[in-house]
Amino acid sequence: MSQLANQIAVVTGGGRGIGRAIALKFASEGADVVVISRTAANAEKVAEEVRALGRRAWAYAVDVADAAAVSAAAEQILAAAGRVDILVNNAGITKDGLLMRMSDTDWDAVLDTNLKGAFLVTKAFVRSFIKQRSGRILNLSSVIGLIGNAGQCNYAASKAGLIGFTQSTARELASRGITVNAIAPGFIETDMTSELNEAMRTELLKRIPLGIFGAADDIAAAALYLASPAARYVTGQVLTVDGGMVM
Numbered sequence: 115m116s117q118l119a120n121q122i123a124v125v126t127g128g129g130r131g132i133g134r135a136i137a138l139k140f141a142s143e144g145a146d147v148v149v150i151s152r153t154a155a156n157a158e159k160v161a162e163e164v165r166a167l168g169r170r171a172w173a174y175a176v177d178v179a180d181a182a183a184v185s186a187a188a189e190q191i192l193a194a195a196g197r198v199d200i201l202v203n204n205a206g207i208t209k210d211g212l213l214m215r216m217s218d219t220d221w222d223a224v225l226d227t228n229l230k231g232a233f234l235v236t237k238a239f240v241r242s243f244i245k246q247r248s249g250r251i252l253n254l255s256s257v258i259g260l261i262g263n264a265g266q267c268n269y270a271a272s273k274a275g276l277i278g279f280t281q282s283t284a285r286e287l288a289s290r291g292i293t294v295n296a297i298a299p300g301f302i303e304t305d306m307t308s309e310l311n312e313a314m315r316t317e318l319l320k321r322i323p324l325g326i327f328g329a330a331d332d333i334a335a336a337a338l339y340l341a342s343p344a345a346r347y348v349t350g351q352v353l354t355v356d357g358g359m360v361m
C-alpha cells in the first residue's frame with residue numbers, strides 16, 4: 115500500500131543526491147513532489163522523474179538562503195499545489211577549512227544555506243501547516259553535527275544548530291499536530307562526498323562498524339518512515355543513519 119498516498123511534499127536540494135532520492139521515494143509511495151534546487155535544470159530533471167512515476171511535480175530554482183525568494187516561492191507553491199503536507203529541509207553545502215584559515219564568507223555561506231535556509235523555508239510553510247493542523251517537517255542534519263569534525267567547524271555548527279532548531283520547533287508545533295524530526299546521515303555516497311581521496315575513504319571506513327558507505331536510498335528510507343503515518347508519535351528526534359559510526 116502507498117504510505118504517502120496523495121500527500122504533497124516539498125524537498126529542498128531535491129535536484130541531486132539525497133534530496134533527489136527522497137523526492138523519488140516519496141513519489142513511489144504516492145506523493146506529489148515540489149522540487150527546490152539552486153539550479154533550475156537539476157530541479158526540472160528530478161520533477162520529470164517524479165512525473166514518470168505517475169505523480170504531479172513542480173520544479174523551483176530558489177536559493178534557500180534568500181528570504182525574499184523563499185517567501186515568494188512558498189506563495190507560488192501553495193497556490194499551485196493547493197497545500198503542503200511534508201517539508202524536507204535537505205539543501206546543504208560544505209566549505210571546509212581549518213578554523214584559523216576559514217574566511218568569514220565561507221562561515222556565512224554554510225550557516226546561511228544549511229541553518230538559516232531551513233529556518234526561512236520552515237517559516238514560509240508553517241502557517242499553512244498550523245491552519246491544516248497537520249504536517250511533517252524533516253531536517254537533514256549530519257553525524258558531524260553530533261560529533262564534530264576537524265576542518266568542518268562551519269558545517270558542524272550548522273548541523274548541530276539544526277538539531278536545536280528541530281527540537282525547539284517540535285516543542286512549539288506539537289500541539290498543532292505537526293511533527294519535526296531530524297535525520298543525521300553518516301557518510302553517504304553523493305556529489306558532496308565524491309571529492310574524498312582513496313586514503314581518506316579507507317580511513318573513514320575504519321570508523322564505520324558496518325564497513326560500508328551509505329547510499330542516498332538509505333536516507334530516503336528513513337525520511338519515508340518519518341513522513342509516514344507509522345511515525346505519527348515521533349517528534350523532536352534525531353534519527354542517525356550511519357552504519358553505526360556514532361553510538
Ligand code: NDP
Pocket residue numbers: 126127128129130131132133150151152153154156176177178179204205206207227231254255256257298299300301302303304305306307
Ligand atoms: P549534494 O551536494 O549532492 O546536493 C545538494 C543539493 O542541495 C543540490 O540539489 C543543490 O542544488 C542544493 N542546494 C545547495 N545549496 C542550495 C541553496 N542555497 N538553495 C537551494 N538548494 C541548494 O548533497 P547531498 O545530497 O550529499 O546532501 C544533502 C543533505 O544531506 C545536505 O544537507 C547534507 O549536508 C546532508 N548530509 C549529507 C551527507 C553525505 O554524506 N552526503 C552526510 C550527512 C548529511 P543544485 O543541484 O542546484 O546545486
